[in-house]
Each structure stands twice: as C-alpha cells, then as structure tokens.
Amino acid sequence: MELTTSFLAAFLIGLSGGAHCFGMCGGIVGALTLGLPATPGRPLLGRLPFLLAYNLGRLLSYVVAGMLAGGFGAWATHLMSVHQAQLTLQILAGLFMILLGLYLAGWWSGLARVEQAGGRLWRRIEPLGRRLLPVRTPAQALGIGLVWGWLPCGLVYSALVWAMGAGGALNGGLLMLCFGLGTLPALLAMGAFAATLAGFIRQPWVRQVAGALVIGFGIYEITLAARMILQGA
Numbered sequence: 001m002e003l004t005t006s007f008l009a010a011f012l013i014g015l016s017g018g019a020h021c022f023g024m025c026g027g028i029v030g031a032l033t034l035g036l037p038a039t040p041g042r043p044l045l046g047r048l049p050f051l052l053a054y055n056l057g058r059l060l061s062y063v064v065a066g067m068l069a070g071g072f073g074a075w076a077t078h079l080m081s082v083h084q085a086q087l088t089l090q091i092l093a094g095l096f097m098i099l100l101g102l103y104l105a106g107w108w109s110g111l112a113r114v115e116q117a118g119g120r121l122w123r124r125i126e127p128l129g130r131r132l133l134p135v136r137t138p139a140q141a142l143g144i145g146l147v148w149g150w151l152p153c154g155l156v157y158s159a160l161v162w163a164m165g166a167g168g169a170l171n172g173g174l175l176m177l178c179f180g181l182g183t184l185p186a187l188l189a190m191g192a193f194a195a196t197l198a199g200f201i202r203q204p205w206v207r208q209v210a211g212a213l214v215i216g217f218g219i220y221e222i223t224l225a226a227r228m229i230l231q232g233a
Contacts, residue, residue: 006166007178009217010159013097014182016210017104017155051188053138057145058187059180062156063173065149066163070172073164089165090225093158097218100158105211106204111154118152125150155183162221 073089102108129147132140159179163172 010179011182014179016213049138050141053141054145057142058149061149062176062180066176067169067173069160069163071169074168093162094218094221096158096161101211101215105208115152
C-alpha cells in the first residue's frame with residue numbers, strides 16, 4: 001500500500017474505532033470534563049481549551065510511540081531483506097487489524113489480554129498524571145493528555161504494529177498522528193456531549209459496523225502483501 005493511502009487508512013481506522021474509544025476512554029473524559037472549572041454562561045466554550053489540550057497531549061504521545069515503533073521496524077529490516085521484512089510486517093499488521101475488528105464488534109475479546117499486559121507500563125506512568133489533578137489550566141490538561149496517550153488500548157497497539165512497517169521513525173510517527181486525528185472527533189464530542197453521545201455509541205450495531213470496517217482494512221493489507229509475494233515467486 002502506498003504511504004499516502006496508509007495514512008488515510010490509519011485515519012479511517014481511528015475514526016471507525018470511536019465506539020471503542022468511548023468504552024475505553026469515556027469514563028476518563030467524563031471525569032476530566034466534570035472536574036473542570038465552572039464557566040458561567042458558555043460552558044462548552046470554557047471547556048474547549050482544556051479538551052483540545054487533553055487531546056493534543058494524547059496525540060503527541062501517539063506520535064512518540066509511533067516513531068519508536070517505526071524506528072524499531074526499520075532496524076528489524078536489517079536482520080532480513082527489506083522486501084521480506086516489509087511484507088512480514090504488513091501481514092502482521094493486517095492480522096492485528098482483523099483481531100482488532102473482532103474485538104471492536106464484540107465478537108472476540110482476545111485483545112483485552114494485550115491491554116492487560118500493557119497495564120504493567122501504565123501502572124508506572126499513571127501516577128504522573130495524578131500529580132496534575134485537579135486540572136485548573138490548559139497546561140495541566142496537556143500534561144494529563146501526555147500521560148493518557150499511554151493508556152493500555154488494543155486499538156492503539158494494533159496501530160503501533162502497523163507503524164512498525166511504515167518504513168522508519170518519521171513515517172511511523174506520521175501514521176500514528178493520522179490514527180490519532182481519526183480518534184479526535186469521538187473524544188472531543190465525548191467531552192462536549194458525553195450524555196447525548198453515550199446512547200448512540202453503545203448500540204451493538206454501531207460497534208459491529210466499526211469492527212467490520214477495520215476487518216476489511218486488515219483483509220486488504222494481507223491481500224496486498226500476498227499479491228506481492230505471488231508476483232515475486
């Protein structure tokens with residue numbers, strides 16, 4: 001897949017994962033939003049700088065993680081031929097996307113175990129965020145967002161596996177940025193209209209449609225890699 005198409009697909013996967021974002025981060029967004037300083041008259045406008053700062057911090061953490069994953073993937077290509085490594089990582093990313101789609105749709109919960117494994121790192125990072133509570137300034141919100149970006153999440157981990165095959169640290173960071181931008185509408189909407197959005201996002205058909213879309217992306221990735229293997233055979 002061409003790099004530009006990969007960036008677009010990463011954005012669409014982040015967008016499709018909105019249902020999972022609500023289940024995974026809805027409680028966090030709700031708690032952070034309710035804890036913000038009261039703004040008489042225009043509560044939404046008063047929340048906006050904080051919501052943007054939370055999500056900017058989260059996206060920055062995704063970019064850093066993506067650069068680490070992309071750098072590791074580029075290093076790994078030196079252990080085998082570049083072509084072989086790229087195809088291997090592409091197939092692995094496709095498999096993870098299929099598993100992620102099953103997870104999002106509620107048809108299989110195996111990725112929850114991956115999230116539990118990531119909980120070890122989270123237990124070390126999470127206390128840093130607690131030091132910034134209660135949030136009273138956008139700068140504090142940015143710090144919370146930087147910590148929040150490392151929350152164990154099967155959706156993020158699947159995107160990171162994909163970033164490993166992006167071709168380097170810069171491309172890995174850009175891919176994760178596109179993915180993070182895809183999650184932005186759902187998480188911003190949660191902060192502004194959490195109660196209204198909850199009923200819609202939690203409907204089973206919404207999760208199933210999102211899961212099916214991600215499974216489709218995974219099958220597409222694997223199909224492209226298989227075609228390249230057959231052409232080279």
